Amino acid sequence: MVTKLHLYNSWTRSLEPFVPLEAQKVGVYACGPTVYDYAHIGNFRFNVWVDVMRRVLEWNGYEVKLVMNITDVDDKTIAGATRLKQSLGDYTARYTEAFFDDLCRLRIAPAEHYPRATEHIDEMVKLVERLKARGLAYEQDGSIYFRVERFPDYGKLSRLDPRHLRSTGRIEGDAYDKENIRDFALWKGAKEGEPSWDTRIGLGRPGWHLECSAMSMKYLGETFDIHVGGVDLMFPHHENEIAQSVGATGNSLAQFWLHCDHLIVNGTKMSKSLGNQYTLKQLLDEGHDPVAIRYLLASVHYRKQLNFTYEGLGQANAAVARLRELVLRLEKCTEGLPSEGSGEGKAALQRADEGFRETIADDLNTSGALGHMFSLVKATNAALDCGNLASGEATAILAWFHDVDRIWALLPREQQLVERTIEIKGAVLEAIGIPISDDDFELVTARMQARADRDFVAADRLRDRLLKRGISLEDTAKGVRWHVDVSGRSG
RNA sequence: GGCGGCGUGGCCAAGUGGUAAGGCAGAGGUCUGCAAAACCUCCAUCCCGAGUUCGAGUCUCGGCGCCGCCUCCA
Missing domain, CATH: 3.40.50.620 (HUPs)
Known part of the structure:
Protein backbone atom coordinates (compact mmCIF):
# COMPACT_ATOMS: atom_id res chain seq x y z
CA MET A 1 0.00 0.00 0.00
CA ASP A 261 3.62 28.73 12.43
CA HIS A 262 5.03 30.31 15.53
CA LEU A 263 5.66 28.97 18.94
CA ILE A 264 4.17 31.10 21.67
CA VAL A 265 4.83 30.92 25.40
CA ASN A 266 2.02 30.78 27.91
CA GLY A 267 -0.32 32.12 25.28
CA THR A 268 1.71 35.12 24.28
CA LYS A 269 4.42 35.82 21.79
CA MET A 270 7.96 35.46 22.96
CA SER A 271 9.75 38.68 23.49
CA LYS A 272 12.75 39.83 25.37
CA SER A 273 10.81 42.43 27.29
CA LEU A 274 8.48 39.77 28.69
CA GLY A 275 11.45 37.63 29.59
CA ASN A 276 9.87 34.56 28.05
CA GLN A 277 12.43 33.85 25.36
CA TYR A 278 13.68 30.47 26.38
CA THR A 279 16.88 29.14 24.93
CA LEU A 280 17.54 25.45 24.66
CA LYS A 281 20.48 25.70 27.02
CA GLN A 282 18.28 27.25 29.65
CA LEU A 283 15.80 24.37 29.47
CA LEU A 284 18.56 21.79 29.53
CA ASP A 285 20.17 23.49 32.52
CA GLU A 286 16.85 23.23 34.28
CA GLY A 287 17.09 19.51 33.83
CA HIS A 288 14.76 18.88 30.91
CA ASP A 289 15.39 16.07 28.50
CA PRO A 290 16.20 17.32 25.00
CA VAL A 291 14.30 14.40 23.56
CA ALA A 292 11.17 15.43 25.45
CA ILE A 293 11.62 18.92 24.05
CA ARG A 294 11.97 17.43 20.59
CA TYR A 295 8.79 15.42 21.11
CA LEU A 296 6.88 18.44 22.32
CA LEU A 297 7.99 20.55 19.38
CA ALA A 298 7.19 17.81 16.89
CA SER A 299 3.85 16.78 18.36
CA VAL A 300 1.81 19.75 17.20
CA HIS A 301 1.03 20.17 13.53
CA TYR A 302 3.42 22.67 11.96
CA ARG A 303 0.72 24.94 10.62
CA LYS A 304 -0.73 25.48 14.06
CA GLN A 305 0.65 27.71 16.71
CA LEU A 306 2.34 25.76 19.44
CA ASN A 307 1.88 27.04 22.95
CA PHE A 308 4.93 26.18 24.99
CA THR A 309 4.36 25.56 28.70
CA TYR A 310 6.22 23.64 31.35
CA GLU A 311 3.14 21.56 31.87
CA GLY A 312 3.25 20.56 28.22
CA LEU A 313 6.91 19.69 28.53
CA GLY A 314 6.13 17.45 31.49
CA GLN A 315 3.43 15.72 29.46
CA ALA A 316 5.84 15.22 26.59
CA ASN A 317 8.35 13.71 28.95
CA ALA A 318 5.81 11.20 30.22
CA ALA A 319 4.76 10.27 26.69
CA VAL A 320 8.34 9.62 25.62
CA ALA A 321 8.92 7.53 28.74
CA ARG A 322 5.90 5.41 27.88
CA LEU A 323 7.18 4.75 24.40
CA ARG A 324 10.65 3.85 25.61
CA GLU A 325 9.22 1.63 28.30
CA LEU A 326 7.42 -0.48 25.74
CA VAL A 327 10.37 -0.70 23.39
CA LEU A 328 12.58 -1.78 26.26
CA ARG A 329 10.00 -4.33 27.26
CA LEU A 330 9.99 -5.79 23.76
CA GLU A 331 13.75 -5.89 23.58
CA LYS A 332 13.93 -7.73 26.87
CA CYS A 333 11.30 -10.36 26.37
CA THR A 334 11.39 -11.73 22.87
CA GLU A 335 12.90 -15.10 23.72
CA GLY A 336 10.33 -15.89 26.38
CA LEU A 337 7.31 -15.53 24.13
CA PRO A 338 5.14 -18.24 22.61
CA SER A 339 5.55 -19.08 18.95
CA GLU A 340 1.81 -18.79 18.41
CA GLY A 341 -0.29 -15.88 19.58
CA SER A 342 -3.87 -14.76 19.27
CA GLY A 343 -3.02 -12.77 16.17
CA GLU A 344 -4.01 -9.55 17.91
CA GLY A 345 -0.44 -8.29 17.76
CA LYS A 346 -0.24 -8.74 14.04
CA ALA A 347 -3.59 -7.08 13.49
CA ALA A 348 -2.68 -4.13 15.71
CA LEU A 349 0.59 -3.70 13.88
CA GLN A 350 -1.14 -3.61 10.55
CA ARG A 351 -3.72 -1.10 11.76
CA ALA A 352 -1.03 1.14 13.18
CA ASP A 353 1.16 0.90 10.12
CA GLU A 354 -1.59 1.76 7.68
CA GLY A 355 -2.92 4.56 9.84
CA PHE A 356 0.52 5.94 10.42
CA ARG A 357 1.51 6.00 6.76
CA GLU A 358 -1.71 7.58 5.69
CA THR A 359 -1.62 10.22 8.40
CA ILE A 360 1.98 11.32 8.16
CA ALA A 361 1.61 11.54 4.38
CA ASP A 362 -1.23 13.99 4.90
CA ASP A 363 0.76 17.18 5.15
CA LEU A 364 2.98 15.77 7.90
CA ASN A 365 0.21 15.27 10.41
CA THR A 366 2.48 14.45 13.30
CA SER A 367 -0.07 14.43 16.09
CA GLY A 368 -2.30 12.06 14.17
CA ALA A 369 0.63 9.80 13.35
CA LEU A 370 1.74 9.74 16.98
CA GLY A 371 -1.79 8.72 17.89
CA HIS A 372 -1.50 5.63 15.69
CA MET A 373 1.87 4.87 17.16
CA PHE A 374 0.61 5.02 20.71
CA SER A 375 -2.38 2.86 19.85
CA LEU A 376 0.14 0.18 19.01
CA VAL A 377 1.99 0.80 22.26
CA LYS A 378 -1.19 0.08 24.15
CA ALA A 379 -2.20 -2.94 22.10
CA THR A 380 1.26 -4.44 22.43
CA ASN A 381 1.39 -3.95 26.18
CA ALA A 382 -2.04 -5.51 26.48
CA ALA A 383 -1.11 -8.52 24.37
CA LEU A 384 2.08 -9.00 26.35
CA ASP A 385 0.17 -8.84 29.63
CA CYS A 386 -2.18 -11.55 28.42
CA GLY A 387 0.60 -13.71 27.05
CA ASN A 388 -1.02 -13.38 23.65
CA LEU A 389 1.88 -11.97 21.73
CA ALA A 390 3.85 -14.38 19.57
CA SER A 391 7.58 -13.90 19.42
CA GLY A 392 7.42 -13.27 15.69
CA GLU A 393 4.89 -10.53 16.27
CA ALA A 394 7.02 -8.98 18.97
CA THR A 395 10.00 -8.92 16.63
CA ALA A 396 7.95 -7.32 13.87
CA ILE A 397 6.48 -4.73 16.20
CA LEU A 398 9.86 -3.86 17.63
CA ALA A 399 11.23 -3.45 14.13
CA TRP A 400 8.29 -1.18 13.31
CA PHE A 401 8.99 1.11 16.24
CA HIS A 402 12.60 1.38 15.19
CA ASP A 403 11.53 2.08 11.65
CA VAL A 404 9.20 4.96 12.51
CA ASP A 405 11.84 6.24 14.88
CA ARG A 406 13.80 7.15 11.77
CA ILE A 407 11.27 9.99 11.71
CA TRP A 408 10.88 10.76 15.40
CA ALA A 409 14.38 10.07 16.72
CA LEU A 410 13.12 9.55 20.25
CA LEU A 411 14.48 6.14 21.13
CA PRO A 412 17.84 5.55 22.81
CA ARG A 413 20.44 5.52 20.12
CA GLU A 414 22.37 2.57 21.33
CA GLN A 415 21.89 -0.06 23.95
CA GLN A 416 22.75 1.89 27.05
CA LEU A 417 21.65 -0.66 29.58
CA VAL A 418 23.91 -2.26 32.08
CA GLU A 419 22.80 -5.76 32.94
CA ARG A 420 24.21 -7.66 35.84
CA THR A 421 22.93 -10.83 37.29
CA ILE A 422 23.21 -11.41 40.98
CA GLU A 423 22.59 -14.59 42.85
CA ILE A 424 20.69 -14.20 46.05
CA LYS A 425 19.65 -17.23 48.06
CA GLY A 426 20.09 -19.47 45.08
CA ALA A 427 17.89 -17.31 42.87
CA VAL A 428 19.46 -15.57 39.92
CA LEU A 429 18.19 -12.03 39.70
CA GLU A 430 19.03 -9.36 37.24
CA ALA A 431 19.69 -5.73 37.85
CA ILE A 432 19.28 -3.51 34.84
CA GLY A 433 19.38 0.15 33.96
CA ILE A 434 21.53 2.82 32.42
CA PRO A 435 25.00 3.18 33.93
CA ILE A 436 25.17 4.45 37.50
CA SER A 437 28.01 4.89 39.96
CA ASP A 438 29.42 1.91 41.84
CA ASP A 439 28.17 3.40 45.10
CA ASP A 440 24.65 3.62 43.76
CA PHE A 441 24.90 0.14 42.37
CA GLU A 442 25.89 -1.14 45.78
CA LEU A 443 22.76 0.41 47.22
CA VAL A 444 20.72 -1.33 44.56
CA THR A 445 22.20 -4.72 45.37
CA ALA A 446 21.92 -4.08 49.10
CA ARG A 447 18.24 -3.46 48.63
CA MET A 448 17.86 -6.62 46.55
CA GLN A 449 19.41 -8.51 49.43
CA ALA A 450 17.16 -6.80 51.96
CA ARG A 451 14.10 -7.72 49.94
CA ALA A 452 15.26 -11.29 49.65
CA ASP A 453 15.60 -11.30 53.43
CA ARG A 454 12.10 -9.86 53.60
CA ASP A 455 13.45 -6.95 55.55
CA PHE A 456 11.10 -4.48 53.91
CA VAL A 457 11.81 -1.65 56.29
CA ALA A 458 15.46 -1.69 55.28
CA ALA A 459 14.53 -2.20 51.64
CA ASP A 460 12.20 0.77 51.62
CA ARG A 461 14.79 2.91 53.33
CA LEU A 462 17.31 2.06 50.65
CA ARG A 463 14.77 2.74 47.95
CA ASP A 464 14.05 6.16 49.40
CA ARG A 465 17.72 6.87 49.64
CA LEU A 466 18.24 6.07 45.97
CA LEU A 467 15.22 8.10 45.01
CA LYS A 468 16.78 11.13 46.67
CA ARG A 469 19.80 10.53 44.48
CA GLY A 470 17.61 10.61 41.41
CA ILE A 471 17.29 6.88 40.96
CA SER A 472 13.92 5.21 41.06
CA LEU A 473 13.52 1.47 41.32
CA GLU A 474 11.08 -0.88 39.77
CA ASP A 475 10.77 -4.45 40.99
CA THR A 476 10.02 -6.98 38.30
CA ALA A 477 9.59 -10.72 38.36
CA LYS A 478 13.17 -11.21 37.20
CA GLY A 479 14.89 -8.66 39.37
CA VAL A 480 15.08 -4.93 39.64
CA ARG A 481 15.30 -2.11 37.16
CA TRP A 482 16.48 1.34 37.97
CA HIS A 483 15.68 4.57 36.24
CA VAL A 484 17.88 7.58 36.48
CA ASP A 485 15.82 10.74 36.39
CA VAL A 486 18.26 12.59 34.37
CA SER A 487 18.20 15.58 32.70
CA GLY A 488 19.48 15.98 29.39
CA ARG A 489 21.27 12.74 29.40
CA SER A 490 19.02 10.50 27.48
CA GLY A 491 20.79 11.07 24.22
C1' G B 1 -7.75 49.76 8.07
C1' G B 2 -5.92 45.29 4.76
C1' C B 3 -4.66 39.97 4.77
C1' G B 4 -4.64 35.22 7.37
C1' G B 5 -5.30 31.55 11.26
C1' C B 6 -7.45 29.39 15.54
C1' G B 7 -11.57 28.10 19.36
C1' U B 8 -12.72 19.70 20.54
C1' G B 9 -12.90 16.51 27.92
C1' G B 10 -8.81 19.32 33.81
C1' C B 11 -4.21 20.02 30.25
C1' C B 12 -2.04 18.84 25.14
C1' A B 13 -4.18 17.22 20.60
C1' A B 14 -6.20 14.16 15.89
C1' G B 15 -10.59 13.99 13.21
C1' U B 16 -12.31 12.33 4.69
C1' G B 17 -20.77 14.90 6.43
C1' G B 18 -22.76 9.42 9.22
C1' U B 19 -23.24 9.65 15.53
C1' A B 20 -15.73 11.98 18.94
C1' A B 21 -7.93 8.88 17.76
C1' G B 22 -3.91 9.34 20.91
C1' G B 23 -0.85 11.46 25.06
C1' C B 24 -0.81 13.68 30.10
C1' A B 25 -3.50 14.13 34.63
C1' G B 26 -7.66 12.04 37.80
C1' A B 27 -11.06 7.95 40.03
C1' G B 28 -11.83 2.65 40.85
C1' G B 29 -9.77 -2.27 40.04
C1' U B 30 -5.86 -6.33 38.75
C1' C B 31 -0.68 -7.33 39.81
C1' U B 32 2.97 -6.10 43.98
C1' G B 33 5.39 -7.08 50.88
C1' C B 34 4.43 -1.81 49.67
C1' A B 35 5.50 0.80 45.42
C1' A B 36 6.74 1.45 40.26
C1' A B 37 5.63 -0.16 35.36
C1' A B 38 1.71 -2.47 32.68
C1' C B 39 -3.32 -3.83 31.94
C1' C B 40 -8.89 -3.33 32.73
C1' U B 41 -13.02 0.10 33.76
C1' C B 42 -14.78 5.23 34.20
C1' C B 43 -14.28 10.43 32.64
C1' A B 44 -16.48 15.37 26.16
C1' U B 45 -21.06 15.89 21.87
C1' C B 46 -16.87 19.55 19.83
C1' C B 47 -17.26 28.79 21.69
C1' C B 48 -22.55 30.80 20.73
C1' G B 49 -26.78 31.43 17.23
C1' A B 50 -29.11 30.45 12.65
C1' G B 51 -29.07 27.75 8.05
C1' U B 52 -28.08 23.62 4.25
C1' U B 53 -28.72 18.16 4.82
C1' C B 54 -32.01 12.07 6.15
C1' G B 55 -27.60 13.27 9.09
C1' A B 56 -22.51 18.63 10.80
C1' G B 57 -17.07 18.97 15.27
C1' U B 58 -16.64 18.55 9.86
C1' C B 59 -20.37 22.87 4.81
C1' U B 60 -22.79 28.26 4.73
C1' C B 61 -23.99 32.87 7.16
C1' G B 62 -23.86 35.89 11.58
C1' G B 63 -21.82 36.70 16.38
C1' C B 64 -18.20 36.28 20.55
C1' G B 65 -13.17 35.26 21.99
C1' C B 66 -7.89 34.51 21.12
C1' C B 67 -3.59 34.93 17.92
C1' G B 68 -0.39 36.18 13.75
C1' C B 69 1.43 39.26 9.43
C1' C B 70 1.27 44.36 7.04
C1' U B 71 9.38 45.91 5.59
C1' C B 72 13.69 43.49 13.03
C1' C B 73 11.45 38.68 13.55
C1' A B 74 11.65 31.07 12.95
Missing part, protein backbone atom coordinates in the same frame (compact mmCIF):
# COMPACT_ATOMS: atom_id res chain seq x y z
CA VAL A 2 1.48 3.28 -1.04
CA THR A 3 0.14 6.50 0.33
CA LYS A 4 1.03 9.51 -1.69
CA LEU A 5 2.61 12.36 0.21
CA HIS A 6 0.61 15.57 0.12
CA LEU A 7 1.86 18.94 1.27
CA TYR A 8 0.11 22.22 1.85
CA ASN A 9 1.55 24.68 -0.59
CA SER A 10 1.41 28.28 0.63
CA TRP A 11 1.86 29.46 -2.94
CA THR A 12 -1.48 27.99 -4.04
CA ARG A 13 -2.96 27.80 -0.56
CA SER A 14 -3.97 24.23 -1.12
CA LEU A 15 -3.02 20.68 -0.38
CA GLU A 16 -1.15 19.20 -3.32
CA PRO A 17 0.38 15.83 -4.11
CA PHE A 18 4.11 16.12 -3.78
CA VAL A 19 5.99 15.41 -6.96
CA PRO A 20 9.67 16.31 -7.06
CA LEU A 21 11.25 17.79 -10.15
CA GLU A 22 13.64 14.90 -10.38
CA ALA A 23 12.38 11.44 -9.48
CA GLN A 24 13.32 10.37 -5.96
CA LYS A 25 15.41 13.46 -5.32
CA VAL A 26 14.26 16.43 -3.31
CA GLY A 27 15.93 19.79 -2.95
CA VAL A 28 14.89 21.80 0.09
CA TYR A 29 15.91 25.30 1.07
CA ALA A 30 15.27 26.39 4.64
CA CYS A 31 15.66 29.92 5.90
CA GLY A 32 18.15 29.54 8.69
CA PRO A 33 19.21 31.69 11.59
CA THR A 34 20.74 35.10 11.74
CA VAL A 35 23.53 34.44 14.19
CA TYR A 36 23.36 37.53 16.37
CA ASP A 37 22.21 35.78 19.56
CA TYR A 38 21.45 32.34 20.95
CA ALA A 39 18.53 30.74 19.19
CA HIS A 40 15.32 30.38 21.20
CA ILE A 41 12.90 27.48 21.31
CA GLY A 42 10.76 29.14 18.66
CA ASN A 43 13.66 28.76 16.28
CA PHE A 44 13.94 25.17 17.32
CA ARG A 45 10.30 24.48 16.75
CA PHE A 46 11.02 25.39 13.16
CA ASN A 47 14.20 23.37 13.02
CA VAL A 48 12.62 20.27 14.53
CA TRP A 49 9.83 20.52 12.03
CA VAL A 50 12.26 20.83 9.12
CA ASP A 51 14.03 17.79 10.49
CA VAL A 52 10.82 15.79 10.72
CA MET A 53 9.97 16.81 7.18
CA ARG A 54 13.32 15.72 5.81
CA ARG A 55 13.05 12.46 7.70
CA VAL A 56 9.55 11.82 6.37
CA LEU A 57 10.82 12.46 2.86
CA GLU A 58 13.65 10.01 3.42
CA TRP A 59 11.32 7.52 5.05
CA ASN A 60 9.32 7.72 1.83
CA GLY A 61 12.38 6.82 -0.17
CA TYR A 62 13.51 10.23 -1.33
CA GLU A 63 17.07 11.42 -1.33
CA VAL A 64 17.04 14.82 0.32
CA LYS A 65 19.39 17.70 -0.21
CA LEU A 66 18.71 20.27 2.48
CA VAL A 67 20.33 23.66 2.36
CA MET A 68 20.07 26.04 5.31
CA ASN A 69 21.66 29.45 5.24
CA ILE A 70 23.56 31.02 8.09
CA THR A 71 23.10 34.75 7.92
CA ASP A 72 26.28 36.16 9.37
CA VAL A 73 26.09 39.71 8.15
CA ASP A 74 23.17 42.08 8.67
CA ASP A 75 22.24 45.05 10.82
CA LYS A 76 21.98 43.05 14.03
CA THR A 77 25.16 41.05 13.71
CA ILE A 78 27.06 44.22 12.85
CA ALA A 79 25.54 46.07 15.79
CA GLY A 80 26.39 43.19 18.13
CA ALA A 81 29.98 42.93 16.98
CA THR A 82 30.42 46.69 17.24
CA ARG A 83 29.00 46.73 20.74
CA LEU A 84 31.49 44.10 21.89
CA LYS A 85 34.31 45.58 19.83
CA GLN A 86 34.77 42.23 18.13
CA SER A 87 35.25 41.34 14.51
CA LEU A 88 32.05 40.31 12.80
CA GLY A 89 33.51 36.86 12.20
CA ASP A 90 34.39 36.27 15.86
CA TYR A 91 31.05 37.54 16.97
CA THR A 92 28.98 35.33 14.66
CA ALA A 93 31.18 32.25 15.05
CA ARG A 94 30.14 31.93 18.67
CA TYR A 95 26.43 31.89 17.91
CA THR A 96 26.87 29.71 14.87
CA GLU A 97 28.62 27.08 16.95
CA ALA A 98 26.00 27.32 19.67
CA PHE A 99 23.32 26.82 17.04
CA PHE A 100 24.93 23.66 15.73
CA ASP A 101 25.38 22.33 19.26
CA ASP A 102 21.70 22.85 19.94
CA LEU A 103 20.69 21.12 16.71
CA CYS A 104 22.77 18.17 17.78
CA ARG A 105 21.17 18.01 21.22
CA LEU A 106 17.77 17.94 19.57
CA ARG A 107 18.89 15.11 17.31
CA ILE A 108 18.38 17.17 14.22
CA ALA A 109 20.05 15.57 11.24
CA PRO A 110 22.53 18.00 9.70
CA ALA A 111 21.66 19.74 6.46
CA GLU A 112 23.74 18.92 3.42
CA HIS A 113 24.94 22.53 3.25
CA TYR A 114 25.02 25.43 5.68
CA PRO A 115 26.21 28.25 3.44
CA ARG A 116 27.30 31.49 5.10
CA ALA A 117 26.31 34.79 3.60
CA THR A 118 29.82 36.21 4.00
CA GLU A 119 31.23 33.36 1.95
CA HIS A 120 28.93 34.01 -0.99
CA ILE A 121 29.48 37.65 -1.73
CA ASP A 122 30.56 36.85 -5.26
CA GLU A 123 27.37 34.93 -6.01
CA MET A 124 25.33 37.82 -4.68
CA VAL A 125 27.22 40.33 -6.78
CA LYS A 126 26.53 38.28 -9.89
CA LEU A 127 22.86 38.12 -9.03
CA VAL A 128 22.66 41.88 -8.63
CA GLU A 129 24.34 42.31 -11.97
CA ARG A 130 21.76 40.09 -13.61
CA LEU A 131 18.99 42.13 -12.03
CA LYS A 132 20.55 45.38 -13.16
CA ALA A 133 20.84 44.04 -16.68
CA ARG A 134 17.12 43.39 -16.63
CA GLY A 135 16.29 46.80 -15.33
CA LEU A 136 15.06 45.45 -12.01
CA ALA A 137 17.72 47.08 -9.91
CA TYR A 138 18.95 50.63 -9.66
CA GLU A 139 21.66 52.40 -7.80
CA GLN A 140 21.17 55.36 -5.56
CA ASP A 141 23.72 56.96 -3.27
CA GLY A 142 25.97 53.93 -3.40
CA SER A 143 23.22 51.45 -2.53
CA ILE A 144 21.33 49.21 -4.92
CA TYR A 145 17.61 48.64 -4.72
CA PHE A 146 15.11 46.28 -6.26
CA ARG A 147 12.48 48.05 -8.33
CA VAL A 148 9.30 46.43 -7.08
CA GLU A 149 7.16 48.18 -9.65
CA ARG A 150 8.78 46.20 -12.39
CA PHE A 151 7.92 42.86 -10.82
CA PRO A 152 4.16 42.38 -11.23
CA ASP A 153 3.96 39.22 -9.13
CA TYR A 154 5.23 41.04 -6.07
CA GLY A 155 2.90 40.21 -3.16
CA LYS A 156 1.53 37.04 -4.72
CA LEU A 157 2.85 34.65 -2.06
CA SER A 158 1.71 36.67 0.93
CA ARG A 159 -1.35 37.96 -0.92
CA LEU A 160 -0.61 41.42 0.23
CA ASP A 161 -1.55 44.16 -2.17
CA PRO A 162 1.44 46.49 -2.20
CA ARG A 163 -0.94 49.44 -2.51
CA HIS A 164 -2.49 48.55 0.81
CA LEU A 165 0.71 48.19 2.73
CA ARG A 166 0.40 50.35 5.74
CA SER A 167 3.37 52.49 6.35
CA THR A 168 4.81 52.12 9.80
CA GLY A 169 7.35 54.12 11.70
CA ARG A 170 10.01 51.66 10.78
CA ILE A 171 9.94 52.59 7.12
CA GLU A 172 10.22 56.25 7.82
CA GLY A 173 13.25 55.53 9.91
CA ASP A 174 15.05 53.94 6.99
CA ALA A 175 18.22 55.84 6.38
CA TYR A 176 18.42 54.96 2.70
CA ASP A 177 16.70 56.88 -0.09
CA LYS A 178 14.72 54.94 -2.61
CA GLU A 179 12.62 55.65 -5.69
CA ASN A 180 9.67 53.98 -4.06
CA ILE A 181 8.95 53.19 -0.46
CA ARG A 182 8.29 49.52 -1.38
CA ASP A 183 11.68 49.03 -2.96
CA PHE A 184 14.11 47.05 -0.87
CA ALA A 185 17.87 47.09 -0.59
CA LEU A 186 19.85 44.47 -2.49
CA TRP A 187 23.16 46.01 -1.63
CA LYS A 188 23.84 48.57 1.06
CA GLY A 189 26.52 51.13 0.42
CA ALA A 190 29.47 51.13 2.78
CA LYS A 191 29.18 53.11 5.97
CA GLU A 192 31.83 54.23 8.35
CA GLY A 193 32.58 51.56 10.93
CA GLU A 194 30.69 48.80 9.13
CA PRO A 195 32.22 45.81 7.39
CA SER A 196 32.13 46.12 3.64
CA TRP A 197 33.26 44.33 0.53
CA ASP A 198 34.88 45.97 -2.46
CA THR A 199 33.08 44.50 -5.45
CA ARG A 200 32.15 45.20 -9.06
CA ILE A 201 28.85 46.65 -7.89
CA GLY A 202 30.55 48.92 -5.41
CA LEU A 203 31.83 49.03 -1.89
CA GLY A 204 29.23 47.79 0.55
CA ARG A 205 27.48 44.81 2.01
CA PRO A 206 24.53 42.59 1.05
CA GLY A 207 20.95 43.38 1.94
CA TRP A 208 19.11 40.91 4.11
CA HIS A 209 17.28 38.92 1.43
CA LEU A 210 19.94 38.62 -1.19
CA GLU A 211 21.89 35.72 0.27
CA CYS A 212 18.96 33.34 0.18
CA SER A 213 18.41 33.89 -3.53
CA ALA A 214 22.09 33.59 -4.35
CA MET A 215 22.77 30.57 -2.21
CA SER A 216 19.67 28.56 -3.05
CA MET A 217 20.54 29.07 -6.70
CA LYS A 218 24.09 27.91 -6.16
CA TYR A 219 23.29 24.76 -4.22
CA LEU A 220 19.88 23.79 -5.54
CA GLY A 221 19.59 25.40 -8.94
CA GLU A 222 17.26 28.08 -10.20
CA THR A 223 14.17 26.05 -9.49
CA PHE A 224 13.96 23.54 -6.70
CA ASP A 225 11.34 21.50 -4.89
CA ILE A 226 10.57 22.93 -1.49
CA HIS A 227 11.23 26.23 0.21
CA VAL A 228 10.44 26.42 3.92
CA GLY A 229 10.45 29.14 6.53
CA GLY A 230 8.57 30.66 9.40
CA VAL A 231 5.21 32.33 8.68
CA ASP A 232 6.60 35.70 9.56
CA LEU A 233 9.10 35.43 6.72
CA MET A 234 6.43 35.17 4.08
CA PHE A 235 6.45 38.92 3.92
CA PRO A 236 8.70 40.57 3.14
CA HIS A 237 11.57 38.09 3.11
CA HIS A 238 10.17 35.39 0.85
CA GLU A 239 8.41 37.90 -1.32
CA ASN A 240 11.72 39.65 -1.87
CA GLU A 241 13.52 36.39 -2.44
CA ILE A 242 11.04 35.51 -5.16
CA ALA A 243 11.41 38.93 -6.72
CA GLN A 244 15.20 38.59 -6.78
CA SER A 245 15.35 35.03 -8.04
CA VAL A 246 12.51 35.01 -10.50
CA GLY A 247 13.41 38.51 -11.60
CA ALA A 248 16.91 37.37 -12.47
CA THR A 249 16.21 33.96 -13.96
CA GLY A 250 12.70 34.12 -15.30
CA ASN A 251 12.10 30.71 -13.76
CA SER A 252 9.99 29.94 -10.73
CA LEU A 253 11.95 29.63 -7.51
CA ALA A 254 10.31 26.74 -5.66
CA GLN A 255 7.52 24.29 -6.49
CA PHE A 256 6.33 24.18 -2.91
CA TRP A 257 6.38 26.83 -0.21
CA LEU A 258 5.81 25.54 3.28
CA HIS A 259 5.45 27.81 6.28
CA CYS A 260 5.73 26.86 9.90
